Amino acid sequence: MSLPNELVDSIVENLYSDRATLRNCALVGRAWVHYSQRGIFREIVLRLPISSEADYTTLSDVYLKVTGRLIALFDAKPHLATYVQSLALQKFMVPIPNQELHANFYITTASVKLYTATADVIQRLSSVKNLSFSSVYWDCIPPFFQATLSSLFRVPSLTQVSFAHFHIPTFLELASLLSDVKNLKVLKVEAKLLYTGVDDVPDDSILESEETPRSIQLTELELLEVHHFISWFQQDSCPFEVRHLQSLTVGGLDFLKTIALVQHVGRNLRELRLMNLQQIDLNNYLEYTPNLQVLHLGHLFQMDSSTPVPIIQSLFRPLLKQDGNEFPLQRLTIDLTILMRSNPLQIDHWDEWTAIDTLLLRPEFAPLKTVGFKLGPLAPYKGVVEFFSGKLPFLVGAGKLVVA
Template identity: 45%
Template sequence: MTERRVPNELIDCVLENLYSDRATLLNCALVGRAWVRASQRGIFRKIVLELPESTAYDEVWAMRVATYQETTAHLGCLFAAKPYLASSVQSLELWRFGESSGQPEVWYTAAASVLQRLSNVNNLSFCEIRWNALPPFLRSALTELFTKSLIRVSFLGPFRIETFAELASLLSRAAHLKILDAAVFSWEWDVRDIPTYSDSESNLEGTNHPLPRSIPLEQLKLHLDIDPFMTWFQQDGCPFQVDTLQLLSVNLVFLLSPIFTDLLRVAGRNLRVLELTDMKVSGPFASLSLRSKFDSLF
């Protein structure tokens, strides 16, 4: 009897619909040779590096530390031996890096060994990060990710960085950025600490500063500290083009603010979705989305 094989294109199509089900993908990888690579692309599509919470030493905390160290070391070795697996990683989440001064450097070293092998990350998320508390080699590895293929950057929880100029310098490296989700910021910036063109250029440590308005944003989500961003966006040397925005999300508290009005005007006629959110409210009333053209605002 002639063996009838499922076309590889059909296998890929089936497995792409299972990317959210890692357990099933692990089983699919055992079906046959034709299923392995396609399953692995889903298995490694997203990785999360999460440091243990800073709690009093107990058995649970020790177990989480051991799990993190074992998992990260395994990933580093796996990506070193099979680079094509590292190239499958498209989404990366980092949790609690730099949160506590008691975090040993070996945790950062293991994370850096993984990050340095990633080349196709297009979605990078931070949560509970103290940027300036990270060792230079880890900041360097993360900064390098911004220069590659990032399409979306999300600050999903407290991301503490000393100056807005540092944040602007970091974001300016993401030449392919489409979505900036700065949903939660927990510090106060001096509005005067807004980089000029020359400031940003010097902060890029020898790399060329992106051309002004050369990075067209499609979605922008800002809920706190709108003023520094707005000041930066209006500068001639800012690399981000915001009149290309299709979605804008801000906190309700800014609804009647002149800054909000200015932001709407800068966003331009391409804006199609306006989300007004309340960080203190959860559930169906946490976000109000207005889907319409905003021609009357201009």
């Protein structure tokens, strides 16, 4: 008995993380081939071998064989290349002994072959939606490969770009690349961007874009430890409109600049993730997010001598001035890292969490459905989850508390 195509599609979609099974599914029958191939080629990760690795030669040979097979497949069956929706580029750099990254660098014949093979793969991809960079040194890759990567930013299907440890000479060059992504919806800067040249901030007189100001509508933005974007987004000539964001993640930024960004984009936010909060005076954040439904507080620390409870109280304090009006928040998640020298069950600071239990009992937070705590790895100390839950009796009784 044959299954409906919709059911086959649903089954295969749940196997996207298991390529071995997907390859077996492709052999089941003709109806399964299309859906299985779409899963197999959905994401490509290209990690360049590094010359300092002991088995560099072997890794390079394997890389060239794999990219060669991909090129042959895409040439023989061009529709397979259209299935590639996500492309991740990792470790694209040339080691430069005893030199600064922006100095002149050498490229060996072997590395040119690797970059050429990678470029040949990329040039066959026309439907990439998600592009991510990890440990990429823009000023240490050959010019022809820079041109190939630049062309990726102009692919019409591209809607999401992510950076993690991306090195580029100036912010202006990065801003220029991003301005070419006409349909960008999601921008994630998950770790530091490093500028190896002038630490510049674009202004209207320097950065020129062919794109109409505010014509690119971002819906999701993640910025960690990056200041330049905040200034750029508020400039009249910026091609990105961020005032209609649905989701924002910020962390590690200057406190005043972070507040300015939340104030600038907060009215339409449905989800806000605040990472590495350290300021006690947080009275301005949630006043600017009247439609917030999901709040995630990340990287808070419970220590022998301190607790993040005052930070959380300060964050919610402005909402208590609303004369009982409900705040629309439905889900609160707190990542709590416990750093203690002694047994955490013997620390007095746990008692302060009862204040959060009382706070969330107020009528302003009636829409709140779930309060989740992630306590991190605490295997040596049994009973921590139960002990912590005991400090939050209201949330437990209301069935709202989830502790893991």
